[in-house]
Amino acid sequence: MKKSEIQKIIVKFINQEANSSELESLNSWLKKENNQLFFSQFVKIEYLTALNMGNYNVDKAKITINEKLKNSKRKQRSTFFKRVSIVASVVTLLGFSVFHYINFNRANNSVQDRTAISDIDVGSSKAILTLNNGEEVSLGKDKNYTSDKVKSNGEKLLYHQDDKLRNELSYNYLTVPRGGEFFVQLADGTKVWLNSDSKLKYPERFNSGEPREVELVYGEAYFEVSPSTKHDGDAFNVITKNQEVNVLGTHFNIKAYNEDNKIATTLVEGRVNVKNGEVIKLLKPNQQSLINANSNAIEVIEVDVMREIAWVKGMFSFNEESLEEMMKVLSRWYNVDVIFESTKSKNYQFTGVLERTRTIQDFLGLIEATSEGEVHFEITEKKVIIK
Structure with missing residues (x-):
């Protein structure tokens, strides 16, 4: 089936x-x-x-x-x-018992009591579109934009392909800031979801008979690639730092943040080749390739792909994740800086799933409760201090 x-x-x-x-x-x-x-x-x-x-x-x-x-x-x-x-x-989330969850409000209030007046908002659809002439267009809620090549309702960007044209490719950039996310449908019909703090370079249109190529400059993106069978066999390539992904029509996720030591490419369905220098690995569904920034090797592991792409579904999903790694994710979504006053607390591990629509105070209150007094948070303006 x-x-x-x-x-x-x-x-x-x-x-x-x-x-x-x-x-x-x-x-x-x-x-x-x-x-x-x-x-x-x-x-x-x-x-x-x-x-x-x-x-x-x-x-x-x-x-x-x-x-x-x-x-x-x-x-x-x-x-x-x-x-x-x-x-x-x-x-339950972060290892909570039902008792902990019943006492959620009390835990949450403990963080609220130590929260100064701040503007920490939940992430939303927002991005900057940079056109080929250098013009920048701010995209977001209630900000419509239309040109002869693309239109946006403030939450997604849709390009259309004119097969009658064939000339030198003109490139656009879509930059999603911290605290944002955005969806773009490329001219060939490929769908791309960009996570917080990400940047994508792509042509306004594609030339038939040439490989379709985009670049994930940094950040995280989930791709649903329009099959090559719909484009006269033209392959689809995604370039990132230190790697190239060759696609024949598939669903996959690439995580390549500048501050991370590894590039992670996760295949949901279809087939991709991951290339790092002269090394090439074929990924099967439910596999993830890992490339270290200082190595030409490609490690391939089995993963839970639903957990890896939970962010596309509007969820955070952590599996025995250290607090340090969790706070990297949260800092991008809520656009906050994180300061660890306690080095020990960086290594606490948590597991669970929660909606990305929850406030950061919700998260911190839950983490405090499950840490049994070992981790404490304070929020000052747009900074989270971990004691």
């Missing part, structure tokens, strides 16, 4: 809309252990919010499915059924 088909059935299962046939398909599919892991991760990323955090209990789900199938057969009709209880298997 295709991944897209099973995802639709899972969605209907969660929304209490699956019929008997769909339940039987889901029941058979869940007999494989790898599928159970996918089920749990898919539900967690797609449907669990801060008010309902944790891993879906797959065993409980399988029991429920079987029970409903029996009831359906007895009644000889399709049936709707109740949402599966996940209380017994909750693995």
